Amino acid sequence: MNVHAVERKLRQMGDEARGLAVIGAVLRVRQGAAKVHPEVERRLLDAVAALLPGGLDELDRERMSALLASATHALEEARDLFEHPDRPPLWQVSDPAMLQAQGQASRGVVRRLAALAAERPALAAALGGHFLDVGTGVAGIALEAAAQWPSLHVVGLDIWKPALDLARENVAASPFGSRIELRLQDVTRFDEVAGYSLTWLPTPFLSQDAARTALDRLTAALRPKGYLVVGLYGPPAEPIGAALAALRLARSGGHLWDCHDMEVELRSRGFTAVETCRGQPVSLVMGQGA
Template sequence: MSETFIPRIQEFAKSARMLALVGASFKLRSDASVDPVIREQIDLGARMALGEVLDAADEEQVSLALTMVEMALSEAGELFRNPDRGSNWKIMDPAAMQAMGRASKSAFTRIQSIAEMHPRMREALKGTFLDVGTGVAGIALEAARTCPDMKIDAIDIWEPALELARKNVAESPYADRITVRNLDVCALDQHRRYSLAWLPTMFLKRPILETALDRIARASLSNAYLVAGVYTRPEDPFLALMANLRTLRSGGEVSDPVDIRAMMEARGYVDVEMSATPVATFVFGRLP
């Protein structure tokens, strides 16, 4: 058997384990219950991977890092187990869905950060939030936790995820402010209800995206904000390929944030801006 590629596989496997160690070390910052001998080894491994900058990371950096680690490990594991899955988001593994939900809540943290620089968006955080493609309700729960005046309509069409969403919401302190519904955004029939909407475009084909934007605009109040997310395509060719693959396997199409901005402006949104991180680019604007 040829072993010409085995050393490279060993290096890739080492990198995967180092990524897991870094994520584990960050997670244990707020957990004093773990065996100190095990924790010492985890932290030592994380420092071997990142160096002393590990200890200097602030809360915002740790939050972003955990999102990136969990997303990478969850995505990699699901891709390896189910390489034959087509262009859809019909994931059956409850653990994988919950992991994606934990990672997704950082989207609302970013929305809040953007709102800090946009007073009108801050006001939108006191109204009713439409969480499209809620999955297991990770974003909805984070919105309810951090915005005590906000009500949330969480919608999705994947019933296995919605079952977990209902359970997660019922077990939270926010069940009186979150409504979970099996509803296609293209069938949204509300009128002038929402002050803020989240639309993950990476799960939508273009015709569906166009209809979703129409429905959300009709369902939004004056001065309501829409935040549309798209996976960022890095300059690195391999990472760009992974971003494309992630979008296609999620059921969407490879989209340019500039196109999404144009679609929003065509529906009357103003002050449309973009905010990019290595994970996702947010396109956001306001209905006058």
């Protein structure tokens, strides 16, 4: 690619990055999180109209929050890559905004589980007991699960203290503190047996060996007929998206699992009713224990 083509591509990508920032800025204004000069606001709305014909007028507050979290996550992740390309391939993000944005985005996993449980009585039953939330981060999944299912008790594990410190603040500010316990603990050393009706494992942050050890630990932690749900990062089909997804996973120290391979892992541990529920950016592979 010659220099002029590179320059054109960079200009295009710069406009796309600014477009994402425009949408995020307007969402923040709509939620009362920012006030801007009237002329700037007018130009922001003109830009949104050009980017998204029809604008953002039909979004309710919950949907605006979800989209703002997604935009924030993308922008913070891009900044981290730009400023720290040399950091080791481990999850070491300490920026509170990025951690909170990830936690907000992760709440969608719970909403997907709720939709799946509506058609799966055994899964619905598991959501009324004890839930082990591995990689709880800032407790986004734990808080959403506690809100969705009033009888559910949650134990959240994480080894990243900056995230867990924020999780403790988030839980303390919620009405669910009596039903959520947070622990600074590595899942590969988790040794509780038959204590949980549902366990959750996000694999994008684990190496292949660590994920297999975690699967063994979580299998043992399940009560009879309990459910194990595994989150797998699903890369886009198009080449650019796939390459960027592989880079994100490499930087987090994770392994890019194939859904079929994860199904094999679950069946080899005695799980039944194993299935994959595909989605973007996360696919769920789940099964019921013996």
